[in-house]
Amino acid sequence: MSVAPENYVALSAVLFFIGVVGVIARRNPLIMLMSIELLFNASNLALVTYARAWVDNVGHIFAFLVITVAAAEAAIALAIVVVTFRSRHFVDVDEVSALKG
Amino acid sequence: MIAFWVLSLLMIASAVFVVTARQPVHSVVGLLVNFIALAAMYLTLQAEFLAVMQIVVYSGAILILFVFVIALLSSGTKPFAVGPDRAPRILIPAVVTAVLTLAGITVTALHTPVTVIRTTATNGTTGDANAFGSVANFGAALFTTYLLPFEITAFILMVAVIGVVLIAGDEGPAGFSRRKPKRNIQREPILK
Numbered sequence: 153m154s155v156a157p158e159n160y161v162a163l164s165a166v167l168f169f170i171g172v173v174g175v176i177a178r179r180n181p182l183i184m185l186m187s188i189e190l191l192f193n194a195s196n197l198a199l200v201t202y203a204r205a206w207v208d209n210v211g212h213i214f215a216f217l218v219i220t221v222a223a224a225e226a227a228i229a230l231a232i233v234v235v236t237f238r239s240r241h242f243v244d245v246d247e248v249s250a251l252k253g
Numbered sequence: 254m255i256a257f258w259v260l261s262l263l264m265i266a267s268a269v270f271v272v273t274a275r276q277p278v279h280s281v282v283g284l285l286v287n288f289i290a291l292a293a294m295y296l297t298l299q300a301e302f303l304a305v306m307q308i309v310v311y312s313g314a315i316l317i318l319f320v321f322v323i324a325l326l327s328s329g330t331k332p333f334a335v336g337p338d339r340a341p342r343i344l345i346p347a348v349v350t351a352v353l354t355l356a357g358i359t360v361t362a363l364h365t366p367v368t369v370i371r372t373t374a375t376n377g378t379t380g381d382a383n384a385f386g387s388v389a390n391f392g393a394a395l396f397t398t399y400l401l402p403f404e405i406t407a408f409i410l411m412v413a414v415i416g417v418v419l420i421a422g423d424e425g426p427a428g429f430s431r432r433k434p435k436r437n438i439q440r441e442p443i444l445k
Binding site for chain 1 (some may be wrong): 354417
């Protein structure tokens with residue numbers, strides 16, 4: 153580990169930052185989902201970094217579980233997008249306001 | 254050393270491209286670059302198995318899913334890609350929120366100093382069977398100490414499969430009010 157782990161953590165934070173901006177600013181549901189994947193990856197990078205710094209397998213295990221749950225999340229979210237798009241052709245998540253009070 | 258900086262620049266650039274791209278397909282390409290760079294980054298952290306899983310699961314499965322959904326949604330009359338994106342109006346609160354998040358992460362990270370444990374055993378070369386992060390090392394931990402989380406993950410995946418079939422299937426669950434699937438779509442015969 154020739155590069156200090158702080159650099160990895162900083163990179164993870166920056167990627168998380170970009171992902172948060174994407175989730176909040178974009179209204180296209182697919183790009184929002186991709187930004188969520190960016191968030192998962194940023195957190196995974198931090199987990200793996202600390203696992204390497206502390207020579208502990210737990211970070212790897214947890215990152216693996218995050219990858220698995222992210223796959224399940226992506227599948228379900230994309231299914232919801234497909235179903236919603238099938239019933240009304242939206243391109244903006246704000247148009248889906250059936251539950252708005 | 255050089256690899257880290259090149260990869261981090263690549264990852265940041267591709268992440269910005271994912272967020273700012275106009276069309277979802279372009280975002281997918283940026284995301285692919287990001288995932289592959291992250292897999293290489295895992296290799297620099299001696300997480301070999303995770304690097305392979307990153308390629309297989311993310312680049313191989315999730316991105317293909319995204320591509321298929323984009324292709325399906327774009328096949329209608331209205332192209333899915335060109336949507337009004339209210340980016341300019343909401344961009345400022347988004348950046349403010351994200352900066353606050355970044356500040357929180359940074360402060361927390363700075364208050365937890367990372368003490369790097371350097372042991373000779375972990376400096377084993379790539380391919381060493383019992384090296385840190387290798388498949389043997391990872392699998393032994395996953396199937397002994399962390400067997401219960403692994404099993405729970407399998408259950409979550411099964412729930413996801415059933416849920417996707419129920420949600421996006423042809424009929425939909427009971428009470429999920431939705432108009433009947435269109436039957437008047439002109440289908441080209443595959444074999445003429």
